[in-house]
Amino acid sequence: MNERELQDAVGRLPKSIDPPRDLWPEIEARIGARASSWRRRWYWIPLAAAAAFVFLLIGRGERNAWDVTALAGRPLIGTTRLAASGRLRVGDWLQTDDSSRALIAVGRIGQVEVRPDTRVQLVVASATEHRLALARGTIDAKVEAVPRLFFVETPAGTAIDLGCAYTLETDSLGKGLLHVTAGEVEFQTGPRSSRVPLGALMQIRPSTGPGTPYVDDAPAPFVRALVAFDFGRGRARAIRNVLALARPQDALSLWHLLQRVDPALRGLVYDRLAALVPPPPGVTRRGAIALQSRDLEGYWTRIQRIHFRLTVLRGVRRLDPRTGATARE
């Protein structure tokens, strides 16, 4: 085939190709969620304004602001360039470009580093709730407080701090990644939530929300199978791959899957999980498959404990990944 024949063939390509399925229902759901979120926001604007006014009147307005320090370049707060440091007030947007970074002091409980090309808004700054909205970009959060004091909203859901350090990134549509480096984070989208402990990652997608967490050294085929289960098609095939590829270290992923697979497959997932990490006394197969809270929480506590030891003692001590106990030589 010569150049001209190729160009002729290109010229005959159709300009329009119908998608193989109707994509509108998912688009409608996503824009509907945004619209209702805007409606909620509009509903709160007068209330928030009134609250701010009251605080201003009694001289406590400055409490609704956090300190910000420029780490590189000159980030923007609203439309004002930050020279060295400043205050981020409730409702303010902080924006970094490709060469600027900033550090936000989260009240008195921690800090958030705002990486380049990121946009965050301070939503709530009170003693009982610290809340940011991450519209896009990447933040590194480090919080030392009791659980559920610090929240980060993203376009796809909310990261709830359970006393931890983590990196959270998202694009403006909500596709993102959560990587926890200390403690534990819960990520919630509607009724769906995931628990991500230290040393684990989780992918996030706009319409689905949190995917299934996995350990940061999980083999690529296992991660691919999880992603296929969470966000792709052919879930039945994907779950078979996940179970076949799972190692004892991947128990935290299987624990999440137990609650996400079709009820008919729960027994299969439970049996594989139990073969990899035996359940603690008191946890029954029947209870776990019925998603009884007592059984699930009991199993999670054991998995979390083993995972913690495997993560913090990695390279220091040889452990049995099924129990977390020191392995016999």
Place this chain on the structure above:
Amino acid sequence: MPDDLVARAQAGDQTAFRELYRQHAGRVYALCLRLTGDGRDAEERTQDVFVRLWDKLRSFRGDSAFSSWLHRLAVNVVLNERRTTSRREQRVMPAEDPDTVVGAQHAAPVRGSGGLSIDLERAIAELPDGAREVFVLYDIEGYTHGEIAELVGIAEGTSKAQLFRARRLLREQLER
């Protein structure tokens, strides 16, 4: 394209927006399919484009044709997504992931075109990412090398080299 449809959608009328989707979904999907080389990714990107369109519709002032404006928006959504994914996968996913490099096996079947067109669509899907993007934008969508350089974030010379490479690979592929 009736102007009042866009105006109604700009005012928040979802029925009008749905009609815009019906009119433009095929064109947007074709662009996404060719730029990504993957049917499933193309469906996701098409959804992303219309969600983004909903957010940005109010900024459309009618300086250009709506279809051209939407086309540009779609190109930006797909290219931004690829940049984000590529950065993330470099950090998170080991490079040997065959699903990330072999797009053609997931390429959606293309309906309503002849045999050579189907072969060409498949061959385009099999091109390396960079070569495919430049080929689709230049040879199919009619962008200039200057525009492609700005959109993709590469030098104009790189765009020309990628186009040369893409055409050579396509000719070789179609002659097999």
